[in-house]
Amino acid sequence: MTRPPSRPVTRLRDIAPAYRLFFVDQFGVLRDSQAAYPGAIEALRQLRAEGRKVVIVSNSGKRSAPNEERMERLGFERASWDLFLSSGEVAWRMLAARPASERPKRCLILARDGDVSPIEGLGIAVAESAAEADLVLIAGSEAPDRxxxxxxxxxxxxxxxxxxxxxxxxxxxxxVAGGTAFGAGRIARLYATLGGPVTWIGKPYPEIYRSARAIVGLDGPALGIGDSVEHDIAGAKGVGADAALVLAGIHAGEEDLEAVYLKEGARPDHVLERFVW
Structure with missing residues (x-):
């Protein structure tokens, strides 16, 4: 479509009519680690009221259910989305699809709060150390504490x-509180440099979008909305969707977005100051 406007579009309603399906990011768009962003609950509700399909696509290492429960505690309504799909959920489904005899026996899980939902019910034990693991699951970063x-x-x-x-x-x-820190992706990149093989699940990689489309059963014009050029914008563009960058997240205060677009090889079709209707 067109290049992004010279000044940010301030309302979602200006661009919503052009799309049937919305891939909406969670952190940095709808909420931070503490609360919903002002206007986000109503904007999500309004998208559904307009008859649009809404899929919250999150790079959370937790499965979808605990993410949805957290969203409800923050005031969001489950009726505001058709599907919540986290990368942790996609990973669980991938492991569950394997015959039990072919699943790993012991998994080392790196997560912020000890979450083991991506292997629950699969007969996979939690490894106490990397020395005994036959799978490493990189779900979250404990920076800056580590x-x-x-x-x-x-x-x-x-x-x-x-x-x-x-x-x-x-x-x-x-x-994180007071700014940003390195995420789980940096840990995975480190593991790769140490010689460990890494499979990536989540944005910007296409499998999570393909899974979302297959579950909701909808083709047609789609818009990905996120706060990260590297993950949300590049991910949406990589699967043929349009993309809208929200400036309330990790690029808040960014002085040279053009340099970011060039670095990541992805340019949004729209720029929103916040996720508001």
Whole structure:
């Protein structure tokens, strides 16, 4: 479509009529780590009221259900979306599709709060260390409490044995209180440099979008809305959807977005100051 406007579009209603399906990011668009953004609850509700299909597509390493429960606690209504699909959910479905005999036996999980939902009910034990793991699941970063050097020391025994890793949260940067920190994607990149094989699940990789379309059963014009050029904008453009960048997340205060577009090789079709109707 067209190049982004010279000044941000301030209302979602200006662009919504052109699309049937919306891939909406969670963190940095609808909410931060503490609360819903002003106007986001109503904007999501209004999209559904207009008859649009809404899929919340998140790089959360947790499965969809705990994400939806958190959204409800923040005041969002489940009726405001047709599907919530997290990268953790996609990973669980991929592992569940394997015969039980072909699933890993012991999994080392890296997560912020000890979440093990991506392997629940699959007969996979939690490994106590990288030395005994036959799968590494990179679901979250504990930065700034842990450094990349801490993660390197933790993961080297698994990387040396070429233990496969699933990165189910490809975000390189995450929002934390007071700013940003390195995300799970940086840990996965580190693991790859140590020689460990990594499979990436989530935005900008196409499988999560394909899974979402298959579940909702809808083709036609789609718009991806997110706050990350690297993940949300590149991901949407990579599967043939249009993209809208929201400036309330990790690019808030960015002085040279053109440089970001060039670096990531992706340019949004629209720019929104916030996710408001």
């Amino acid at each position: 450094t990349l050097a801490d993660y390197q020391a933790l993961l080297e025994p698994a990387a040396a044995r070429k233990v496969p890793a699933l990165c189910i949260n490809p975000d390189m940067t995450m929002l």
